Amino acid sequence: MTVGEHTSAALEHVGGPTAPAEPEPDISAVLDGPFTTRQLLRLDDALRVADQQTGLTFSVYLGELAEPARESAEQLHKQVEHAATAVLIAVSPNQRVLEIVTGPDARKRISDRDAKLAALSMAAAFAGGDLAGGVLAGLDQLASHAGRH
């Protein structure tokens, strides 16, 4: 199986984040999550488009963040491949906390003010109970602020 086949086959899966190398719990964790299949597909598409257009690595974490939330979000951010150009959106619905972490290189393209602007619109959507919509809006704003690479 070539790399291309591997990628396209994985992306055809519901929600995208399902690779043959990964065990089953991953798939169930994603499918049992708060998102519908349609929302997962849109999220996957938005992430791919954002990555392709900007050359940065966007990722979305959805779950508990250990206190203090900022530090644990930065710890997560460090685990991303090429963390300098990575942008992490960490959302903890239980704590009602939202953290956007940009790597040193990504920070040059997405200023902290731009990130705060995206955070505000995301928080507004989350307060209305729209997790997927908020994440999509935030991704879109961050990617457009970063510009094309």
Place this chain on the structure above:
Amino acid sequence: MSTFLVFVCIPLGIIAVVATLVLSRGDKGRPSRRYRPGRPYDFQPIWFLASPEHVRAVQNGHAQPALEAAVVENSAGERVLPGSTGGASDRW
């Protein structure tokens, strides 16, 4: 007798049909997975990336490195990055 049929039996019949439709849809469907502010959110942590092979559920926050990468390690073996990270925080 026909008055009784028209004004009692037909309305009762309609009420019975509507009630059956409403109640039959009530509890059978799965509970809504939609997030609502203030309600508990009890799903496993998920991490989405564009490259699917790099996503996995994280147990206990960030106990294990989720993504393999050539990142600098400091003397304690922790992954560190040169430079500082930016971003923003918000609550709702």
